Amino acid sequence: MVESAAVLFRERGVQGTSFNDVLEHSGAPRGSIYHHFRGGKTQLAEEATQWAGEFILASTAAALAEDDPVAAFESSRRWWTSVLRDSDYAAGCVIVAATLEGEREPSVRDAAARAFQAWESVLRDAFVNRGIPAARARSIATLTIAAIEGAVIMARAERTAAPLERVSDELETLVANALRGEAG
Amino acid sequence: MVESAAVLFRERGVQGTSFNDVLEHSGAPRGSIYHHFRGGKTQLAEEATQWAGEFILASTAAALAEDDPVAAFESSRRWWTSVLRDSDYAAGCVIVAATLEGEREPSVRDAAARAFQAWESVLRDAFVNRGIPAARARSIATLTIAAIEGAVIMARAERTAAPLERVSDELETLVANALRGEAG
DNA sequence: GTCTATACGAAGATAGAC
């Protein structure tokens, strides 16, 4: 049910997804919602955000453990491209959707912040372990996440994965240069 | 009224903003909505998106006309930082909000796509005019927009402008290098 | 053009039976 919520949130946003939508998508029984989610829709949104954050974190960590950062970027690019294509460019990132929930539900936004920070940490550590100075490593980690998220949004608007491809190319070049010790 | 809608959309999203909210914020008379916006909320969202796109386009073009691209980035950074700070990190970008409206209102999403493309064009042209090859210029333009939009989202989640600062630093370094003819 | 009143539907949440 949390997974269904995540799938729907990334296509329709948190505000655009009703409890009924989640029930229908997950096949969960109607009467049991407020047993499992005493906090109502807010709690569901928090848990879906956390779930998505952990998914991205695990995927990123696994890719970084296997390959060098540039190769890991490739697997990330492929994953986001398939998410976009398979949804006809309707799906984005759950953490972004949770952030946009913003003022209405601070706890959901805070869950998104934790997901972003964990994601940034695992990237930063990978860069540091490969010899990039800590401050620079953090900047590149932030840039990576921001650029991917922004590119996914642009891809949804323009209904083509091209923005994500261009952004990924630039990111890979930048990271490859940084790994060789260059400034930019 | 379009301006009020834009202000509210960037804080609460399109779905999270009601017609009543716009009326209250703008002080517009209640009975005249469907005279001016026959297409209802959809039309209002389209016009607000177009308005925001033209605003960003004009600001960017003006900054690029006065200074070199790196200096123009500085003015962009300052503008976004003040938007975030002044709203207590509640406000983001109208075009992003319009994109997230997505499947529900294709015409709104298309207006967002046009805004992104116009923005990208003016950046790309500025880079080309300063000697960066066309393909690379376009990639950097896409990266710039994606990274700024992503950084604004991260800033809202984390309630600090720090992500935007780090991303801006990286972007300025990258563009400065590209202007000197380097690869990354 | 602007007003009030209202129709209509959707969504979150709760109550109480099984």
Add this chain to the structure above:
DNA sequence: GTCTATCTTCGTATAGAC
């Protein structure tokens, strides 16, 4: 735990008077 029924609120949109 799960069901049906219902309460309440809210949002879009329309109708008809001024």
